[in-house]
Amino acid sequence: MRKKVLQYLFMLSIGFPLAFLLLLSLGRRWSFPSVFPQELSFVNWELLHQSDDRLFQTFFLSMAISLVVSLMVTSLAFVVSKEIAYSKYRNTFLFLAYIPYLLSPVILAVIFQYFFIISNLTGTFLGVVIAQFLIAFPFGVLIYVNFWNKQIKELENLSYTLGGNRWQTFRKVLLPLSKNAIVLCFFQVFLISWFEYGLTNLIGVGKIKTLTVSVFNFINEANIFYAALASCLLVIPPMMLLYINKRFIFIKR
């Protein structure tokens, strides 16, 4: 009985941050010592319907950046990781991939910043996409490397032996086998890009306002209700990805 109560309490505590942020996003005034906001309304959420609303545009800008970065990394890391995985210098390549993967993205942004300034990429959509691509690409390679193994190589060689060309081998053999790895890489890179703040803020110089940048801006403006709303918007897409992952992909495996 005690164990069950603890489990329910634990599950409630997991859902609590989201419930609390949702409540704050509905607030208009929350002065001390009230436990709940004094005014609750859907006004903040209703503003999102207007296409000229700051957060509305920010949401789609963040979505666009994350989708472009995850598509680029998912496709390019797929082909590059294959060469790395079968290389005789595999461990050296992987060691090199771990360096940017382990470093704080904001420290990497400091190191990259000069080159982005001289190429006029700071404060641009393209600049932020390239910067995020540079930190996410090694991660993509590290995800795929586990997929390329002896068995996959033998199947690929068998396809060539039976007369398949490169395109056929890719479409009929490698793509079906790698579907889970591709989806995993896409989701993970999307999340890295979606969650990124420090690097985006430094390379975007405040001009590229993603949702994470907006949360900090709203906090600095002491607008906690809009910060809570932006936080909710940040959490919803990952939850949808999680649902899709668990409901459709995980079950199919």
Added chain:
Amino acid sequence: MGLRFNNKMNNSKLFKGLFLAIVVLPVASGLVYAFLFSLGIIGVLNKGFHWDVWQTVLFDKPFWVSFGYSLYVALLSVAISLSVALTIALSWQKKLQKGLLSNVIYLPLCFPATVMAFFSFQLLAKSGLLSRIGYQLGFIKEINDFPVLIKDAYGMGIIFTSVLLITPFFIILFSNLYQSEKIASYVNLAKTLGASNRQILQKVMVPILLKRASITIYLFVIFVMGSYEVPLLLGRQNPQMISVAVLQKIQRFNLYDMPQGYAMSMLYVLLIMLILLIIYIKNSNLFKTQNS
């Protein structure tokens, strides 16, 4: 056949070259720039070669205080997370495999550090939710009676948030390892040989799980050390975690702090590379995959 082999070789070189261009070149050229800038050879503050900045960074306190503080926050956060995660993963093993808990446990992974830091801020601040509840219940008489839980010297707010962020990941990891490492069989064997529950926990379950998860644990210590959003919102000016300290030097209005910022970032990168090298040397299976 020969043509295909040549094409394959060219593609192989091309993709490896691409890897080096994307992964190694930006970091290496950035480090070279940072090094030359910190030596006063290039950049807007170029006034000729000097070691002053490196002497300050290497022999004065600020960098090492930030590095040590980051290490302290990371080690404590990971230690607390591991204790909580091990307790939950081993106590609720069956519930974590199927049922509501097996789905709900993934929910915190959807929270970015920015959002979790904001949540902690609204929860733990003097005007936060806990303080308000404390006031309503009569535990505090005014706002200032509430203890300082964020922007404090011990980094309690940062540690609390880091624990919230990484504990669910460790719970999922240990729960999966429990299945893949067939811990249940070892437990049965130990029971058959007469081991007590305490002995099974201390000599079988925990050592196996920690050993198998050791590399992930090391990597998480490095990740937490480099965290930026959480200490930016919940940390204070002194001591600062390393990422915040570097950024402040780079973005400060005083341009003369920039070389120090570059030197600090370079030193941090070198230290992380050194740690990675040690992990690699000590764990030869770091890059091994299941079938390689």
